Amino acid sequence: MASLKGENSEMEEMKSERNGAAVGIWRTLDASANRSAEAVRVLEDILRFCFNDAFLSQEAKAIRHELAVVFASDDLQARIRLRDVSGDVGVGAKVEQTPPRTEAKHVFAANAARASQSIRSLEECSRLVAPAVTEIFERLRYRIYTLEHMGISTITSHENFHNVNLCVLLNLDQSEIEFKSLVNRLLIAGVQMIQLRDKKSETRRLCHRVRITVEQARDYAELTAERKCIVVVNDRVDVAVAAGADGVHLGESDLPVSLARKVCGHEFLIGRTAHSTPEAKQAVLEGADYLGVGPCFPTKTKEFKDFATDGFLREVSEEIRLPTFAIGGITCDNIDRLLHLGLKRFAVASSIADAADPGEEVRRMCSLTCASMENQSPKNL
Numbered sequence: 233m234a235s236l237k238g239e240n241s242e243m244e245e246m247k248s249e250r251n252g253a254a255v256g257i258w259r260t261l262d263a264s265a266n267r268s269a270e271a272v273r274v275l276e277d278i279l280r281f282c283f284n285d286a287f288l289s290q291e292a293k294a295i296r297h298e299l300a301v302v303f304a305s306d307d308l309q310a311r312i313r314l315r316d317v318s319g320d321v322g323v324g325a326k327v328e329q330t331p332p333r334t335e336a337k338h339v340f341a342a343n344a345a346r347a348s349q350s351i352r353s354l355e356e357c358s359r360l361v362a363p364a365v366t367e368i369f370e371r372l373r374y375r376i377y378t379l380e381h382m383g384i385s386t387i388t389s390h391e392n393f394h395n396v397n398l399c400v401l402l403n404l405d406q407s408e409i410e411f412k413s414l415v416n417r418l419l420i421a422g423v424q425m426i427q428l429r430d431k432k433s434e435t436r437r438l439c440h441r442v443r444i445t446v447e448q449a450r451d452y453a454e455l456t457a458e459r460k461c462i463v464v465v466n467d468r469v470d471v472a473v474a475a476g477a478d479g480v481h482l483g484e485s486d487l488p489v490s491l492a493r494k495v496c497g498h499e500f501l502i503g504r505t506a507h508s509t510p511e512a513k514q515a516v517l518e519g520a521d522y523l524g525v526g527p528c529f530p531t532k533t534k535e536f537k538d539f540a541t542d543g544f545l546r547e548v549s550e551e552i553r554l555p556t557f558a559i560g561g562i563t564c565d566n567i568d569r570l571l572h573l574g575l576k577r578f579a580v581a582s583s584i585a586d587a588a589d590p591g592e593e594v595r596r597m598c599s600l601t602c603a604s605m606e607n608q609s610p611k612n613l
Contacts, residue, residue: 262311268350272296274343282336285553307362344380393555397601399425401581421591429466442475489518527560549574
């Protein structure tokens with residue numbers, strides 16, 4: 233009898249331990265559910281109110297709503313019934329050192345990490361008591377990773393392109409002396425970004441001109457103690473990297489941004505052409521640093537059958553916060569239309585490069601765009 237009583241007591245003890253472990257899993261799910269919901273709400277609010285990013289804040293909202301649906305399902309209701317705040321040994325625990333949070337981007341990064349960690353906990357613990365929802369948590373975790381990547385990329389891009397509202401596109405038609413003189417006049421006039429494009433020249437010549445431009449931009453910045461002019465190369469990732477450019481601009485038929493990033497590295501600036509809102513959003517997803525949208529008007533350098541509509545240009549300016557440059561036939565005479573559509577950055581070719589006084593034309597255009605930048609709301613920065 234004594235042996236039987238001992239066995240029964242041991243079984244009861246094991247059963248109690250199992251029940252206690254199950255309760256602990258449900259409490260973990262409850263705490264992680266609360267943390268993840270709170271963190272995603274912070275991400276949504278930061279993207280919406282601090283960065284005015286309609287596209288990314290909508291993605292955060294969609295994730296938050298999907299989490300809410302899962303948390304309200306019958307599979308997870310036990311977590312609320314077993315909630316025990318007073319019995320939580322972690323309440324009141326403090327960490328001596330935490331990463332500094334002095335800017336909105338720090339809050340965004342901290343809560344993105346909090347969200348992904350909490351959802352990982354939901355994913356692992358749900359396998360034990362609610363396996364029907366485990367796959368949902370796994371999918372949402374990867375969506376948080378993507379949202380974090382897009383958000384940080386967009387924030388960083390705006391830091392890189394702060395006050396950069398004019399990009400001058402140059403071909404290599406001139407002699408080297410004429411080319412150097414033109415670049416020098418552009419730098420003196422205050423150009424913040426130069427893109428070199430030439431589909432005709434051999435690689436050696438293009439690479440040499442890119443090096444010249446990079447050196448002139450660096451020397452001028454050192455001489456004046458001003459911010460260095462950004463130098464990017466059209467299409468040619470290999471030339472951009474080899475010649476020490478700051479970035480590359482990719483068209484729809486060029487390398488995907490993700491593959492170019494593997495070649496160039498994370499600090500390299502990568503622009504992407506977009507002819508529709510879905511293409512613009514895809515570029516954000518891929519991690520582009522800036523967009524080129526157009527063509528806006530007929531140009532001397534290229535013939536187009538279709539042009540960017542006002543609806544598309546307005547939609548991009550309102551929904552996409554990634555730095556966006558309008559391109560195609562832009563002059564001081566027609567730029568006002570684009571400014572009214574909400575565009576604030578412009579890529580200009582012949583109207584500046586072929587002007588009698590390129591420097592003066594730059595100053596005229598900068599005066600128009602800078603005045604608009606000063607009056608714009610934060611969503612267009």
